[in-house]
Amino acid sequence: MSRLIVQPGFQESVFNCKADIAIVGGAMGAGKSYALILEVIKNIEDPYFRCGIFRKNRQNILCPGGLWEEMLSVAEYCRLKVKTNRHELKITFPSGAVVQFGHANHPNFKQYLKGTQYTAIFIDEGDEFDEEIFKFLIARLRSMAKIKPYMRITTNPSEGWIKRMIKPYLNEEEYPISELCGKVKYLYFINNEPILKDKKEDFLKDHGLAKEDMEYIRTFTFIAGSVNENKKLLENNPEYIANLKTLSDHERDRYLYGWWGELPKDGMFKENDFSIYTGFPERADRYIITIDTALKASSHNDYTVATCWAFKKNKLYLIDMLRGKWSYTSMKEHMVAFIEANDYVDSVYVEDIQTGAVLLDDLRNSIKNIRFRSIHREVRESKLKRAQGALANLGHVKVFLPLDAEKIRKIFLKELCAFSADMGHANDDIADTFFDAINLLGKAVRKRPKEKTETMNLSQTIENMGSRSRVFS
Incomplete structure (x- = not known):
């Protein structure tokens, strides 16, 4: 034989x-x-x-x-x-x-x-x-x-x-x-x-x-x-891997990398809502970080997430992201390190309730050359309402995800594409930071006078919302 x-x-x-x-x-x-x-x-x-x-x-x-x-x-x-x-x-x-x-x-x-x-x-x-x-x-x-x-x-x-x-x-x-x-x-x-x-x-x-x-x-x-x-x-069949890479991000993760996560079904956001960019978004009007904190560090609790963004006219670029489950002390250390690693940002936005409010004060005491702003959410403003606002803003804000940061892009897309109106999705902490960023930019774009579209400085528009602009060469 x-x-x-x-x-x-x-x-x-x-x-x-x-x-x-x-x-x-x-x-x-x-x-x-x-x-x-x-x-x-x-x-x-x-x-x-x-x-x-x-x-x-x-x-x-x-x-x-x-x-x-x-x-x-x-x-x-x-x-x-x-x-x-x-x-x-x-x-x-x-x-x-x-x-x-x-x-x-x-x-x-x-x-x-x-x-x-x-x-x-x-x-x-x-x-x-x-x-x-x-x-x-x-x-x-x-x-x-x-x-x-x-x-x-x-x-x-x-x-x-x-x-x-x-x-x-x-x-x-x-x-x-x-x-x-x-x-x-x-x-x-x-x-x-x-x-x-x-x-x-x-x-x-x-x-x-x-x-x-x-x-x-x-x-x-x-x-x-x-x-x-x-x-x-x-x-x-040397082309087999290339064939699998033609699949969508979710299917590629599943069939090429053996990912067992749930494929998006009837989510509010679709993969084609987002575009891809390479390199670094230079000369943006604003660079900011949005942070969503978890209440506790237990394995069954939510994640704490920080996302770094660039605003450029009516475009929003995801630059960096950090996600984890930590004790408060460890979480604060990770947030400080993340902000210092992205020290070109001019403002950091944190939700002003519970853990977020405490973190906001500690960050202000730890880092002096960046403005820290609270994001106030009305008691009756549901996550679904903010998601609907983000969805509406996608009509006039183009969102770009990094091609070279594959892991960041994949995790972002998995969570956003799984986000459902019935709140049956597993996680939405990344989504929260995205909603904050696009809704800030969307509000600024909508406030921009149409007759001054070509000359309006977006950084000044967002400045009027209570943020500070830093000049980048």
């Missing part, structure tokens, strides 16, 4: 994985489906090996380049004389090992699988499956083979049950934590919900699980993959 090559990185991690259940993949082009084929090939010498591979639809199995075609191609490469039954979607290897393909859209899917036993169950593109199908297939894992029955699920980032299961493997920005990928945790379903623990004993301590039920705890892991680890694909 010809020797197959397991590529270092993602494919090797999946190949060597010992967990009972593993969710693998994330980014497109990582080699997820091929990793499943390698799983089959490493076990085909066992005559009792029975593998079920499932897709959502039959056509997904039989399509050009699909799993059926790929499996037969690898078998031919390995010089294996297999028997195939295309009607039953079954492949039998010389040892007697069997691979059975199936699809969840079969009209009698559960009835069809009743009584079946599988050594391995592979769910390809698991994000297309319902959670109930996943749980049903777990119950089909029993076998006379030499190895312990196990399950592998390939997936692209999505919302739903898969994301809930791998949540401990994601950071606050919802990207995979590379140090945790492949780390084995323990899985048990309580009240039909998957619970993950670092130690088996934690189920006894935290959930009062009966000792006799401990044997039903399964090992679980998540292994993230990247197209950059799939050297073979990039050799054959």
Whole structure:
């Protein structure tokens, strides 16, 4: 049999994985489906090996380049004389090992699988499956083979049950934590919900699980993959990454970088509301910072955000941004450092309530050559009203985001495009600082007399609103 090559990185991690259940993949082009084929090939010498591979639809199995075609191609490469039954979607290897393909859209899917036993169950593109199908297939894992029955699920980032299961493997920005990928945790379903623990004993301590039920705890892991680890694909298709980069920022993050955040649905702001700029916006009329503070530093509280902006006629440029969750002392230090790093600004605007009011006084005492202004919000002025004001101002203010500061641009767009009128979005702290900046500029632009459009100095207009202009050469 010809020797197959397991590529270092993602494919090797999946190949060597010992967990009972593993969710693998994330980014497109990582080699997820091929990793499943390698799983089959490493076990085909066992005559009792029975593998079920499932897709959502039959056509997904039989399509050009699909799993059926790929499996037969690898078998031919390995010089294996297999028997195939295309009607039953079954492949039998010389040892007697069997691979059975199936699809969840079969009209009698559960009835069809009743009584079946599988050594391995592979769910390809698991994000297309319902959670109930996943749980049903777990119950089909029993076998006379030499190895312990196990399950592998390939997936692209999505919302739903898969994301809930791998949540401990994601950071606050919802990207995979590379140090945790492949780390084995323990899985048990309580009240039909998957619970993950670092130690088996934690189920006894935290959930009062009966000792006799401990044997039903399964090992679980998540292994993230990247197209950059799939050297073979990039050799054959060097343009593949460039193709993924043509996607929108959100889709590019999801399918190229394995981001698990929610794609914008019915948000108030769209990605095409914003333009891109390069370099630094020189000779702007104003440079300012807007700050939105969180009440507390707990992980479940809001972020504190500072954004640095340039005003130039009717254009607003995002220059820099800082976001984090800190104690007050640490937050103040970060804000001072951010302002000093952007020392060309002439004014800093901070909301004048609670933490913001305290920070405003401390900043005035710490930094003397910049004017600090409070932003007063009426008690009845809702966040939605300010968002609507910002949306209206987009009609006569053009907003530019930095091309070279990719991380800043992505985080900004993710939050703004997710901002919804029903306030169902996760975060809006960056949005708050944006609303302050564009509404300040929008007010200034609207106050500018039309007959003096060509000669009016915008810095003087904003000066009349209670800010100070600094001259930049």
